């Protein structure tokens with residue numbers, strides 16, 4: 403009995419379960435039968451060179467792109483059959499699509515709060531909390547387009563977390579900012595993970611790969627390695643994730 407409870411618990415802890423997930427565009431296979439699990443509260447780094455298939459895989463996991471084959475369960479919902487439920491339980495932030503530059507900080511929070519189904523009261527209290535936490539009091543009525551990139555990214559992450567999702571998917575969230583601002587961004591990720599949110603993040607910065615609990619490395623649509631940064635370094639007999647990445651992703 404104890405064993406079954408324990409096995410059950412281990413099973414429950416996988417908040418993302420991916421089985422042979424595949425995406426073909428015509429005759430080109432962008433994601434080639436990938437399988438892996440992500441545990442609740444984990445910071446999972448999803449790495450790969452440009453064009454490896456990361457964004458395509460994320461789009462399937464957040465329920466906006468139908469897989470050609472395979473399946474995935476995200477926050478207990480099937481990405482093929484229950485895509486709308488998946489969307490309600492996750493947050494998403496990408497470098498390319500985040501906030502509206504021509505809306506103010508406050509307007510962006512109100513807008514996305516509405517999209518995520520928060521009540522006016524919830525939006526009001528969340529936005530007060532968020533503006534305070536990010537020290538945005540001075541600029542809450544400024545257009546987001548006028549903010550430095552690092553501020554925009556922190557705000558975009560907080561907005562993706564407005565509805566307290568179980569998992570947040572971050573596609574290159576820190577592109578183009580300096581190491582200190584990236585470090586501050588990662589402190590936000592650690593805090594969210596500590597509070598139980600699962601973080602699924604892609605990055606091209608190998609120092610960030612070192613901060614992840616586990617890392618997968620995708621090469622030409624396939625996952626070629628998956629483990630903790632320390633285990634990967636041991637496996638490839640190197641000192642840094644940068645060297646692991648170069649050995650694997652760059653051939």
Ligand SMILES: Nc1ncnc2c1ncn2[C@@H]1O[C@H](COP(=O)(O)OP(=O)(O)OP(=O)(O)O)[C@@H](O)[C@H]1O
Nearest residue numbers: 427430431432450451452453454455456457458459
């Ligand atoms: N809608 C599409 N139609 C055809 N090919 C596509 C489509 N979307 C992506 N691809 C191709 O699939 C491959 C994987 O693209 P994807 O954007 O998933 O890679 P990525 O690992 O996220 O790369 P990057 O780090 O540059 O964002 C690329 O060769 C891309 O050109």
